[in-house]
Amino acid sequence: MKTLLLASALFAGLLVSLAAVPVPTPALYHAFCRTMWLFAGPCTDIKTMLVTQILASSPEYTLVSVFPGFVNANHTSPKTPEGETIIISFYPTIVTGGCRMSALSKSNGFTSLLDGGQNYCNLYNLVSASGLMEEPGFMETINEWACMGYKLATCS
Numbered sequence: 001m002k003t004l005l006l007a008s009a010l011f012a013g014l015l016v017s018l019a020a021v022p023v024p025t026p027a028l029y030h031a032f033c034r035t036m037w038l039f040a041g042p043c044t045d046i047k048t049m050l051v052t053q054i055l056a057s058s059p060e061y062t063l064v065s066v067f068p069g070f071v072n073a074n075h076t077s078p079k080t081p082e083g084e085t086i087i088i089s090f091y092p093t094i095v096t097g098g099c100r101m102s103a104l105s106k107s108n109g110f111t112s113l114l115d116g117g118q119n120y121c122n123l124y125n126l127v128s129a130s131g132l133m134e135e136p137g138f139m140e141t142i143n144e145w146a147c148m149g150y151k152l153a154t155c156s
């Protein structure tokens with residue numbers, strides 16, 4: 001009886017460990033891009049400029065919701081019919097009275113991790129068109145780990 005219990009325990013363990021063996025998956029991901037922008041001005045102004053631009057960029061961008069600390073939007077284009085989800089958060093920088101804006105664009109469909117800069121451009125084009133890049137203290141923080149392929153991106 002003891003042997004049987006041990007055997008079944010081992011067998012169950014074997015099944016569990018087999019299930020834990022990673023199955024090779026195709027090289028498809030929900031590509032994403034995360035960026036951070038800094039401004040000298042207060043978050044309320046920065047957020048107003050961004051929301052205004054999202055509304056002005058309809059129908060390519062759709063404003064989904066506006067909360068005190070963040071904004072949700074959708075992006076779609078003929079190139080990416082499944083679209084991308086955009087979340088932009090605003091954090092007042094206490095010491096300087098400025099604003100830190102952190103943005104994420106994520107592909108809804110499965111794509112290659114190298115998305116041709118699509119997610120980066122979704123964010124860049126909004127910030128560029130809104131005039132936020134001319135705001136005092138504007139600074140962009142971005143890296144390859146958080147936004148793969150952004151260096152290759154040519155945003156139009």
Ligand SMILES: *[C@@H]1O[C@H](CO)[C@@H](O)[C@H](O)[C@H]1NC(C)=O
Nearest residue numbers: 062063064073074082083108
């Ligand atoms: C935004 O995109 C999501 C996911 O595709 C969708 O479910 C939602 O209805 C969209 N919202 C608006 C306001 O378009």
